[in-house]
Amino acid sequence: MLAAPLFDHRKRFTGMIGGLILLNGDNFMSDISGIRVGDAGYLRLITRQGVVLADGRDGRVMVPVDVRQSSIARAMEGFEGTLRDESDQKMPTITAYGQMAQVPWFVAAVWPETDAFASVNRMRDAFSWTLLSVLVVLIPLAFWFFHRLLRPLRDLSIQIYQRHTGERQMPVSETGGREIRNVARVFNMVRHERDEILRSLAEREAFFRSLT
Structure with a gap:
């Protein structure tokens, strides 16, 4: 659920707009989950608080991320860039992070190292x-x-x-x-x-x- 306050020209609160996004529905969330990076890579959409909104690996949403991963912790603090990291299956991955401008979310493009260096x-x-x-x-x-x-x-x-x-x-x-x-x-x-x-x-x- 998303909500945004409304103000008049005098900056007085007049109401709010609320909206719902079905995370498992047929919308841009599912489009993000369906994007492939290489052959085995995928995208993840995560909030700065560490909640998964879209996951192209297993489709699980509204679950906390593993903050033990140093790259995830750095991305929650606003980091942007590419890092080599260990996933929860202990498989080396190349992960690129990009922060979103309008909402406190970030996108993680996860690419298994074996797939990244296959060529x-x-x-x-x-x-x-x-x-x-x-x-x-x-x-x-x-x-x-x-x-x-x-x-x-x-x-x-x-x-x-x-x-x-x-x-x-x-x-x-x-x-x-x-x-x-x-x-x-x-x-x-x-x-x-x-x-x-x-x-x-x-x-x-x-x-x-x-x-x-």
Whole structure:
């Protein structure tokens, strides 16, 4: 029941107007109760004295709220804004409060945290699966790429060993990346100089023996 006093132009009381609102009737109260926030969220209309006028969760009206909730207590004192709170089912919720201008009531938009962050969690899961799929593809590809990239170095090491043991007489192949080609070129140059020195020593030794 709502009532408002009436005054004349001299500010003298002349009467009052009274009205009734059926809280469970087909009016704006039921419209408020039927509004959904996300998939599982709902609205509540509460007086500053802590009486529920409309509740989209269970439809109970004219019952006191649980003032043990810090956010409810702050809203009864005039707070406006958004807070993270625990509902009476101990389910984390994101609750936004807005004070009404004409009456000492406030509106609470309650959104379960699991529903509020559902899209973020789905995006995180999708990103995780995408990242896993990319890694499954990239890791073998990276191994294959590095194996192919380092194959000239492995071939160079085999050819150098063969040159050292005498199994190979030809210079090592100068293939692969620039650094590998430089190493092969330097090795061939050093090997060529070594062979020239050995050949010169062999000729001198033969000449000395012929003299002796």
